Amino acid sequence: MDNISFISSEILKELPHVLESWWKIIVTVANQVNSGLFTNFVSSRVWSEVASGYVKSLGHGINIYSTWWTVPIILLFTVSLPLYLVHYRTQKRLRTITSNLPGPSTLPILSNVSAFTGCNFVQFFQELVEAINKYGPVVRFWKGDKLYVVLSNAESIETLLTNKALNKKNTFVSSIASSNGIVTSGDKWKNHRRIISSTFNSNVLDQFMGNFVENSSILTRKLKSLAGGCIVDIYPFVCACALDVMCEATMGTNVNSQMEGNGVFVKILLCAMEEVGETFKKPWTIEDWIHYGKKRNEKDKEICAKYFHGVVDKVIEDKLESHRNGFRQNRDGKQVEYLQWIRGKEMCLLDLLIQDAKLSLDDIRDELCTLIVTGTRVTALTCCYVLSLLGVYEEAQDRIFEEQKNIFGEDILRAATSSDLSSMKYLEQVIKETMRLYPPVPLLFREIEEDTQLENGYILPKDSCAVIFSYMTHRNSAYFSDPESFSPERFSGGSHPPYAYIPFGGGSRICVAYKYGMMEAKTILSAVLRAYRIRTPGGVTSLDRNLQAGVVLTPANGFSVQLFQRPVSMISNDS
Numbered sequence: 195m196d197n198i199s200f201i202s203s204e205i206l207k208e209l210p211h212v213l214e215s216w217w218k219i220i221v222t223v224a225n226q227v228n229s230g231l232f233t234n235f236v237s238s239r240v241w242s243e244v245a246s247g248y249v250k251s252l253g254h255g256i257n258i259y260s261t262w263w264t265v266p267i268i269l270l271f272t273v274s275l276p277l278y279l280v281h282y283r284t285q286k287r288l289r290t291i292t293s294n295l296p297g298p299s300t301l302p303i304l305s306n307v308s309a310f311t312g313c314n315f316v317q318f319f320q321e322l323v324e325a326i327n328k329y330g331p332v333v334r335f336w337k338g339d340k341l342y343v344v345l346s347n348a349e350s351i352e353t354l355l356t357n358k359a360l361n362k363k364n365t366f367v368s369s370i371a372s373s374n375g376i377v378t379s380g381d382k383w384k385n386h387r388r389i390i391s392s393t394f395n396s397n398v399l400d401q402f403m404g405n406f407v408e409n410s411s412i413l414t415r416k417l418k419s420l421a422g423g424c425i426v427d428i429y430p431f432v433c434a435c436a437l438d439v440m441c442e443a444t445m446g447t448n449v450n451s452q453m454e455g456n457g458v459f460v461k462i463l464l465c466a467m468e469e470v471g472e473t474f475k476k477p478w479t480i481e482d483w484i485h486y487g488k489k490r491n492e493k494d495k496e497i498c499a500k501y502f503h504g505v506v507d508k509v510i511e512d513k514l515e516s517h518r519n520g521f522r523q524n525r526d527g528k529q530v531e532y533l534q535w536i537r538g539k540e541m542c543l544l545d546l547l548i549q550d551a552k553l554s555l556d557d558i559r560d561e562l563c564t565l566i567v568t569g570t571r572v573t574a575l576t577c578c579y580v581l582s583l584l585g586v587y588e589e590a591q592d593r594i595f596e597e598q599k600n601i602f603g604e605d606i607l608r609a610a611t612s613s614d615l616s617s618m619k620y621l622e623q624v625i626k627e628t629m630r631l632y633p634p635v636p637l638l639f640r641e642i643e644e645d646t647q648l649e650n651g652y653i654l655p656k657d658s659c660a661v662i663f664s665y666m667t668h669r670n671s672a673y674f675s676d677p678e679s680f681s682p683e684r685f686s687g688g689s690h691p692p693y694a695y696i697p698f699g700g701g702s703r704i705c706v707a708y709k710y711g712m713m714e715a716k717t718i719l720s721a722v723l724r725a726y727r728i729r730t731p732g733g734v735t736s737l738d739r740n741l742q743a744g745v746v747l748t749p750a751n752g753f754s755v756q757l758f759q760r761p762v763s764m765i766s767n768d769s
């Protein structure tokens with residue numbers, strides 16, 4: 195009896211709220227239908243008519259009750275009331291714990307989805323930035339019953355990244371790379387991370403120099419045809435270079451994407467990168483619906499994935515053959531004895547993965563694909579942001595060129611060595627400052643598996659998801675003076691709280707290849723900047739206006755620069 199009276203008093207208390215929120219939901223859904231967003235989701239003509247009828251009725255004062263679809267609407271309304279009350283009761287604890295978290299007002303059921311639906315990915319990024327500016331460094335968003343807390347203060351980030359119990363990522367899957375290996379958690383992650391770390395461990399990084407130098411030199415030759423002042427998007431060129439480097443490092447095979455620029459392999463890889471971004475860009479809003487819409491392209495994606503996996507599988511099979519025969523081919527094409535090789539330095543990641551008896555063929559292929567797709571893009575983006583900024587801040591570019599001349603002297607054509615890279619102090623500061631302003635991975639996701647108290651008193655409840663927004667942390671004046679300005683010198687010895695600067699993440703899931711990534715970026719940038727002067731006609735505003743955040747931070751309109759060949763060029767004529 196008590197229960198019944200409790201429920202009825204709850205109903206009475208909540209009734210005005212339910213009525214108001216139901217109406218808001220109807221209006222929001224109807225608007226979305228009318229704007230075509232739901233065309234895949236709500237394909238039935240009846241549904242479209244129902245909802246657009248509502249929109250029309252709202253706008254033009256049509257009497258909605260006189261039309262035939264009033265019956266289903268009333269039915270829906272009646273069903274929604276008890277459903278909403280059940281929802282209200284199950285969410286009570288969560289809502290009480292999180293009631294003090296700042297954030298935009300929410301609609302029941304639709305939560306904050308409506309705040310983001312309909313905006314493109316650039317607008318979405320701007321909305322996110324504005325939310326932090328408005329509500330502060332901790333902002334909550336609801337997507338249905340799922341709570342996302344966006345964090346940008348160094349103290350909360352430290353609490354999260356250093357807590358070993360909180361290292362489960364929210365993963366995103368593409369048709370080429372699944373989320374089974376290094377991006378998962380638990381024992382599988384530990385085992386895969388151990389193997390991958392040994393490949394990119396700082397003691398063995400020198401072995402990659404040949405790979406970096408060779409592919410950077412191909413890049414500078416490819417760019418030659420673009421030099422002379424025309425505006426070009428350098429991203430596809432740098433990406434192809436990073437892809438060749440990555441395939442060589444992980445599989446011991448160069449896929450020659452730079453030399454065969456129209457190759458299917460590169461194109462598919464670029465599509466796969468976009469696809470991961472697409473499914474990710476609106477993580478707490480409409481990704482399920484985007485997935486639904488994308489089902490139409492499922493066949494194409496399957497074909498692409500099949501091709502991509504076919505290339506990778508072929509490389510794996512060749513390697514397995516060498517392992518079985520006791521021989522393998524070294525980089526010069528010579529047959530080397532297996533025992534000699536096992537002690538040698540030429541072990542690529544694939545060799546190590548094959549050696550691990552626990553890994554299946556699918557595991558190996560998955561891991562390779564994940565690394566190729568992720569590692570290629572972030573390194574290419576880092577280089578492109580640096581080049582674009584140097585095209586704006588020409589003094590910094592001059593200073594880098596001076597440094598390069600001091601290191602290479604007369605022999606500006608010489609291949610860089612790892613000791614040259616260590617001497618490129620100013621270039622390193624420029625890369626670090628660029629990654630501060632444009633962190634290639636701007637959002638880190640962590641699934642919260644236990645209630646976690648932050649130092650500022652807020653509680654992240656179990657089953658919520660923390661989103662670390664490093665882009666905003668890096669631009670916080672509490673950690674960096676004059677944070678919007680480009681000032682590489684700040685990395686010449688200045689200090690900031692450790693978790694205020696996290697371009698490679700932090701804690702147990704810090705980037706497994708960050709030293710390798712820095713070396714690769716330095717080698718590529720050194721080669722390009724010794725050969726060309728860069729200018730960025732649109733300035734930083736064109737970059738900033740078009741930023742979009744997904745798995746990675748990219749400008750929607752690419753990286754448009756002008757290249758001018760330097761008088762003393764390292765480019766040979768045999769391109």
Ligand code: HEM
Nearest residue numbers: 376569572573576634635638697698699703705706707711
């Ligand atoms: C300069 C370029 C790079 C940047 C800025 C970068 C950034 C990052 C960041 C921020 C994370 C942490 C993600 C998180 O905590 O959720 C990460 C993780 C990771 N990165 Fe990098 N990365 C770079 C280069 C690379 C390269 C070249 C590879 C591949 C060889 C790579 C492989 C990985 C892997 C496998 C992880 C996951 C580690 C784990 O979860 O245990 N990264 N990277």
